[in-house]
Structures are given as C-alpha cells and as structure tokens.
Amino acid sequence: MKKDLLTEYDLELQDFTEIFQRAAFLKKLLYQKVSYTPLEGKSLGMIFDKSSTRTRISFEVGMFQLGGLAIYLNSRDIQAGRGESIADSARVMSRYLNGLMIRTSRHQDVEEYARHASIPVINGLTDYLHPCQILSDLFTIREKFGAHEGIRVAYLGDGNNVANSWLNVAARLPIHLTMACPAGYDPDQALLERARREAQGGVHLYRDPADAVLGAQVLYTDTWASMGWEAEKEERARVFAPYQVNEKLLAQAEPGALVMHCLPAYRDQEISSGVLDGPQSVIYDQAENRLHVQKAILEMLLKA
Numbered sequence: 001m002k003k004d005l006l007t008e009y010d011l012e013l014q015d016f017t018e019i020f021q022r023a024a025f026l027k028k029l030l031y032q033k034v035s036y037t038p039l040e041g042k043s044l045g046m047i048f049d050k051s052s053t054r055t056r057i058s059f060e061v062g063m064f065q066l067g068g069l070a071i072y073l074n075s076r077d078i079q080a081g082r083g084e085s086i087a088d089s090a091r092v093m094s095r096y097l098n099g100l101m102i103r104t105s106r107h108q109d110v111e112e113y114a115r116h117a118s119i120p121v122i123n124g125l126t127d128y129l130h131p132c133q134i135l136s137d138l139f140t141i142r143e144k145f146g147a148h149e150g151i152r153v154a155y156l157g158d159g160n161n162v163a164n165s166w167l168n169v170a171a172r173l174p175i176h177l178t179m180a181c182p183a184g185y186d187p188d189q190a191l192l193e194r195a196r197r198e199a200q201g202g203v204h205l206y207r208d209p210a211d212a213v214l215g216a217q218v219l220y221t222d223t224w225a226s227m228g229w230e231a232e233k234e235e236r237a238r239v240f241a242p243y244q245v246n247e248k249l250l251a252q253a254e255p256g257a258l259v260m261h262c263l264p265a266y267r268d269q270e271i272s273s274g275v276l277d278g279p280q281s282v283i284y285d286q287a288e289n290r291l292h293v294q295k296a297i298l299e300m301l302l303k304a
C-alpha cells in the first residue's frame with residue numbers, strides 16, 4: 001500500500017481484500033463490545049473545507065474507538081484558510097500528527113498536501129473522487145451478497161465524484177458497472193475510457209436509465225447537485241428527473257435488487273422516499289459501514 005489514499009489506484013489488489021477483512025473483524029469486535037486500541041498515542045488531523053456528517057463523525061469516532069485522537073480542522077479556522085501555503089501547512093502538520101484526512105474541492109490540493117506531508121494523507125472527498133465512500137460501499141455489497149465478484153451495479157444520475165470512484169473500482173475489481181447519466185453530465189472522460197479499457201466485468205454508459213438497470217443487482221444513486229453545484233439545483237432537477245430511483249425503475253432491475261445511496265439524500269428527487277425507506281434499501285447499513293471501513297483504513301495507514 002502507498003503512503004497515501006488519494007485514489008482507488010493507491011491500493012494494491014491485496015489492500016482491498018485486507019481492508020474488507022479488517023473492517024469485518026473490527027465491526028465484529030465493536031458489536032461484541034471488545035476494546036481494541038492499536039492507535040493509542042496516534043492522532044489524525046481532519047481538514048474540512050466542505051460540509052460533512054458521515055465522514056467527519058465516522059473518522060472521529062473511528063479514531064476514538066481505535067485509541068487515538070482526531071482533530072477537526074475547519075478550513076476557515078486554520079491558517080491555510082487565510083493564505084499559509086499547502087506545502088508549509090503539510091510540513092508543519094506532519095510534525096504533530098500521524099495522519100491527515102482532507103475534504104476539499106480541488107483534488108490537486110489533496111495531492112499537494114500528500115507531496116509535502118511525511119504522514120499518510122487520506123482523501124475524504126474531492127470534486128473528483130470519494131475513495132473512502134466507495135470502499136465502504138464495496139464492503140456493504142460483500143456483506144449483502146457474500147462477495148463483490150460478478151455483482152452488477154447500476155449507477156444512476158450525475159457523473160460526479162462518487163460516479164468517478166465507481167469507475168475506478170470497476171477498473172480494478174471484477175464487478176459489472178452500468179451507468180445512466182444525462183448528456184452533459186457524464187463522469188470524467190479519462191476515467192471512463194480507462195475503466196472501459198481495464199474493467200474485467202465491463203463498464204457501460206447509457207442515456208436511458210432503463211438500459212442501465214436491466215439485470216442490475218444494485219441500484220446506486222447520489223445527489224443531483226453535489227456540494228459546490230447548489231446554484232444549478234433547479235436546472236439539474238429538471239434534467240435529472242427521468243433518472244430518479246423510484247418504484248418503477250426498481251421494478252425493471254433484477255428482482256430483489258438492493259438500493260444504495262452514499263447520502264445525504266434529497267428525498268423524492270434522486271430517490272423516492274418509498275424506495276429509500278423500502279425493504280430493498282440498504283442505505284443505513286451502508287452509512288454505518290463508513291465507520292468500520294474507515295477504521296480498517298486508519299489502522300492500515302497509521303499503525304506503522
């Protein structure tokens with residue numbers, strides 16, 4: 001495994017397996033109320049330049065449960081927010097901390113932190129990718145189906161950071177990925193082309209959601225207006241309306257298909273309330289698993 005987790009390509013194939021196995025082990029320990037504190041004396045800085053519920057809480061509680069300390073650093077409150085360079089911030093933070101998690105818009109900023117930090121840097125979401133989310137989603141799929149190999153996932157909606165991360169894992173692992181995005185809202189072209197070249201299970205992008213969900217065992221969606229795109233909310237609601245994951249679309253997928261959403265969800269926009277709350281939704285299990293998977297990532301990166 002590399003020093004940092006910035007993209008899904010920073011992981012060797014055996015790292016994926018180790019993360020999934022470790023997450024299952026850590027989840028079991030937690031359910032059995034067994035204390036396990038391999039990160040005693042270790043600290044994680046968490047720079048947030050965007051809002052967060054799940055990522056912040058799961059990283060913070062995860063560090064606490066592993067015996068370490070997490071420090072929430074709102075980008076407005078640290079000197080980097082008023083002009084201290086990323087390089088200097090990274091060098092100084094490396095003198096205090098054992099790891100750094102960053103959520104910000106520009107992926108290049110996270111890369112720059114990683115270049116200048118001597119400690120592991122973890123991507124907690126950029127406009128480009130959301131690797132911690134997708135690892136946790138794969139873990140959830142493994143829990144529900146027993147394996148991720150051969151599973152047919154359909155992603156519906158915006159070709160955003162989460163969609164890009166799906167492309168990256170489809171390129172690395174034997175899952176089948178179909179996507180349906182409206183014209184003009186495709187995922188990153190370079191990632192799409194690479195995934196098409198490298199994916200063992202196949203990657204297909206459609207315009208019609210019905211084509212994408214045919215035979216799908218997992219229907220996955222995300223908000224139509226990611227953080228930073230709020231000004232386009234109304235226009236997007238119009239363009240994306242046919243891509244809503246609702247009862248009708250779900251009925252066209254494989255019988256018993258599971259429904260996933262990274263959250264936060266905008267009810268009755270990208271997903272109907274009935275589906276979100278319905279028997280095929282695993283959305284809250286998926287949210288819980290962020291904690292277990294992040295603990296596995298933290299243990300791997302920070303234990304040394």
Ligand code: CP
Pocket residue numbers: 051052053054055056125133262263264
């Ligand atoms: N899914 C996710 O990353 O949620 P938050 O924005 O609440 O962290």
Ligand code: NVA
Pocket residue numbers: 125160161162222223225226227262263264
């Ligand atoms: N695509 C969403 C994911 C939120 C977890 C966003 O970037 O806002």
